[in-house]
């Protein structure tokens with residue numbers, strides 16, 4: 449069994465490359481590191497021509513299995529759509545490859561932590577709706593993602609702050625031929641690609657992944673958000689291999705109704721639906737979204753894009769603004785004091801003989 453961490457093993461430390469302030473592709477300046485993954489690092493940067501913010505995904509040239517060029521091709525093939533980050537540049541610098549893309553906000557994993565690792569049903573349903581739309585878009589373009597998990601969904605920034613984005617296409621794969629539209633063949637001798645915690649039962653069993661597996665992973669995300677953790681988290685084993693075996697065993701013998709016993713039955717239905725799909729089946733995304741939307745309405749929720757973290761972030765922004773105002777006040781009073789001192793010094797030195805003043809300075 450292998451996963452992304454293993455596939456990109458021999459992780460290269462980028463910290464000794466002194467990347468801050470570097471100019472990339474002739475116009476993007478790297479500012480600070482904002483994330484790291486199995487591949488390398490993500491930097492926040494600035495487009496020096498427009499002043500716009502960007503994110504720069506960096507992969508060292510010497511990694512065993514480079515993925516960034518492939519990932520940039522996938523972004524290009526899928527193109528510009530709602531919830532797909534814009535990509536501005538891919539290139540190779542001296543010792544690393546870079547993908548410059550739209551700067552996004554926090555990931556669902558980070559927001560989950562911000563909300564003390566519990567999301568309300570309203571938040572879960574609003575997220576589920578957008579996650580389903582993103583999957584449908586990726587699948588429509590002939591790709592499966594193969595690493596669906598909370599870390600790979602990010603909220604937008606500014607006016608896009610209620611929009612969910614899907615990222616990280618390093619493990620994505622074409623499941624239909626672009627011209628003949630023929631589905632890839634069934635196989636069951638594959639290594640696991642993706643993350644064991646969210647992988648489908650079949651993917652862990654070594655079956656070639658298809659649309660159904662992205663959907664099953666999505667339903668584990670929903671389970672994770674609504675229960676606070678997945679039943680197979682925190683299992684102890686002697687090594688990774690044994691841990692994966694234990695996760696798989698627990699996943700496949702899971703009693704779905706029991707797991708969701710205090711939660712809306714739609715969540716259990718969703719997982720059962722994903723598990724019952726056949727290898728080449730096209731998921732009925734509209735049916736699944738409808739399932740969530742009807743539940744949403746029956747619970748009398750408003751589709752107002754107010755997520756559990758919205759008030760927390762508002763509070764944080766208010767604090768930031770207050771802090772900024774305080775800083776400005778301090779700066780202004782310092783400037784006033786400086787001005788007064790200069791004026792006093794000026795009027796004193798005007799009264800004093802010039803030669804004397806110069807002498808003092810020396």
Ligand SMILES: Nc1ncnc2c1ncn2[C@@H]1O[C@H](COP(=O)(O)OP(=O)(O)O)[C@@H](O)[C@H]1O
Nearest residue numbers: 483484485486487490503550551552555599616
């Ligand atoms: N465009 C972006 N804007 C802001 N943060 C990002 C962006 N892309 C990635 N990140 C952050 O970096 C992390 C790792 O990026 P990702 O592309 O998922 O790499 P990996 O392949 O290692 O998982 C993400 O989980 C996220 O926190």
Ligand SMILES: [Mg+2]
Nearest residue numbers: 485599600616
């Ligand atoms: Mg990722």
